[in-house]
Amino acid sequence: MAVLTGAEASAEAVDDRLRVVNLFWSILGEAVRLLTSFVALLLLVRLFEPAEFGLLVAATGLFNSLFPFAGMGGGWLVLRRVTAESHSTIAALASASGMMLLGSAVIGLLAAVAQPVILPQMSLTTFLGVAVSEMLLLGLVETTLFAAQAERRLKAKAVTWSLYGTARAAAAGALLFFGGASVGLGWWILATIGVGLIVLTVAQLLTVGGPVRPTRPTVTDVRHGLPYALGFGAERVLFVSDTVILTALDKATDAGLYAGARKLMTVTIAPVIAALHAVSADLWAAGGQRKVNAEAVARLAWRFTAFGIAYGMAAAGGWILFGDLIAAVLGPQYSESAAILPWLSIVPLLLVLEVFAGTALTASDHHRHRVVVTLTIGAFNIAANLALIPSWGWRGAVAASLSASVLHAVALWAVLLWAARSTRLGDDET
Numbered sequence: 001m002a003v004l005t006g007a008e009a010s011a012e013a014v015d016d017r018l019r020v021v022n023l024f025w026s027i028l029g030e031a032v033r034l035l036t037s038f039v040a041l042l043l044l045v046r047l048f049e050p051a052e053f054g055l056l057v058a059a060t061g062l063f064n065s066l067f068p069f070a071g072m073g074g075g076w077l078v079l080r081r082v083t084a085e086s087h088s089t090i091a092a093l094a095s096a097s098g099m100m101l102l103g104s105a106v107i108g109l110l111a112a113v114a115q116p117v118i119l120p121q122m123s124l125t126t127f128l129g130v131a132v133s134e135m136l137l138l139g140l141v142e143t144t145l146f147a148a149q150a151e152r153r154l155k156a157k158a159v160t161w162s163l164y165g166t167a168r169a170a171a172a173g174a175l176l177f178f179g180g181a182s183v184g185l186g187w188w189i190l191a192t193i194g195v196g197l198i199v200l201t202v203a204q205l206l207t208v209g210g211p212v213r214p215t216r217p218t219v220t221d222v223r224h225g226l227p228y229a230l231g232f233g234a235e236r237v238l239f240v241s242d243t244v245i246l247t248a249l250d251k252a253t254d255a256g257l258y259a260g261a262r263k264l265m266t267v268t269i270a271p272v273i274a275a276l277h278a279v280s281a282d283l284w285a286a287g288g289q290r291k292v293n294a295e296a297v298a299r300l301a302w303r304f305t306a307f308g309i310a311y312g313m314a315a316a317g318g319w320i321l322f323g324d325l326i327a328a329v330l331g332p333q334y335s336e337s338a339a340i341l342p343w344l345s346i347v348p349l350l351l352v353l354e355v356f357a358g359t360a361l362t363a364s365d366h367h368r369h370r371v372v373v374t375l376t377i378g379a380f381n382i383a384a385n386l387a388l389i390p391s392w393g394w395r396g397a398v399a400a401s402l403s404a405s406v407l408h409a410v411a412l413w414a415v416l417l418w419a420a421r422s423t424r425l426g427d428d429e430t
Contacts, residue, residue, distance in 0.1 A: 022154040023278040029158030030274040036165030043172035050256030057259035058247035061240030063135035070107040073228030074099035075146035082150035083284045093147045097214035104136040129189035137196030144203040156206035167195040231371040238378045242397035245385045258394040261340035268315035268348040283363040294364040295420035301360035312349025319345035353409035377408045
């Protein structure tokens with residue numbers, strides 16, 4: 001084992017302190033976003049019946065999953081270019097924002113053509129409104145926050161997500177207060193578009209000091225970004241496909257109940273995502289150093305994962321013990337959501353096992369292997385949902401989702417360990 005010099009030990013201590021500070025801000029931002037999103041959820045389930053709420057969640061999930069494809073991988077390209085290649089943050093963000101605008105126009109047009117097949121129960125106008133709110137505007141916000149991660153300015157991320165959650169909760173409260181049950185989905189979509197514009201402005205101000213003017217993406221930008229778009233887009237599809245398929249198979253009520261349980265599950269998912277955001281720059285920076293091989297990045301990923309496993313196990317126990325009590329806040333119309341929560345209790349643990357290994361593969365120049373794994377598991381997940389949901393409803397969605405997550409985690413770690421072993425053997429030979 002190598003012995004650290006005094007300077008190296010000091011630098012490592014500084015890095016650890018910075019990680020702790022960034023983790024604090026990341027968790028704080030996710031906590032406020034979570035709390036306000038929970039408030040918004042309680043208001044939305046009182047605004048809309050389960051079937052209508054299921055439609056909203058399905059459309060929202062669809063366009064959230066399309067964000068990486070629309071952005072053509074621009075956000076991850078910002079992270080790589082700033083942390084590993086020393087590019088200007090503003091220039092990288094401007095290019096990524098241009099990629100998001102161009103990609104959203106193309107994806108939005110394709111989605112509009114497919115809308116009668118994907119979600120025929122929703123009007124085209126409302127469908128496109130969700131696209132603007134949840135794909136274009138939220139995508140631009142997330143792209144900006146990739147730059148905040150790259151600069152290790154997690155305080156900007158915390159403020160942005162806090163504002164986002166608070167504004168959406170306030171909008172839901174205003175609609176419920178002034179319109180009550182007569183409010184349609186259209187008013188909610190208009191409110192979220194307004195919120196998105198405000199939050200995007202604030203995010204850019206906090207991250208780079210002012211509005212970012214998108215620039216036309218080059219062929220090189222698109223060529224480098226598309227592999228990230230494919231891989232991370234497939235992961236989002238893997239996460240939301242069950243709700244979309246439930247709705248598409250005319251089980252909108254089951255979709256609403258299942259979506260309610262999944263939304264509650266974000267209480268324990270949010271800290272995992274916060275931790276990933278806090279350490280992503282470290283993984284990418286390590287992977288960008290040619291002298292650091294996949295084995296070293298894998299060790300760093302396992303260090304973060306080990307802490308997360310203990311958290312995931314505690315979260316699972318909490319859901320099993322207190323799930324019924326927590327689900328009661330959704331109201332009597334969503335009482336069946338309580339039965340879903342124990343089955344979903346291991347989702348945070350599985351997510352821990354997936355996200356750090358996946359990011360380590362990408363950061364260590366093995367993203368193509370991650371894409372192959374995710375696409376394969378995604379195809380399995382969709383097939384399993386289509387096979388199980390018609391007969392079993394939300395129970396089939398749970399079985400398909402958990403099976404896919406287990407396979408995804410096992411496959412990612414297997415490939416990461418293979419990559420680490422390969423680089424170690426390569427070093428030994430030289």
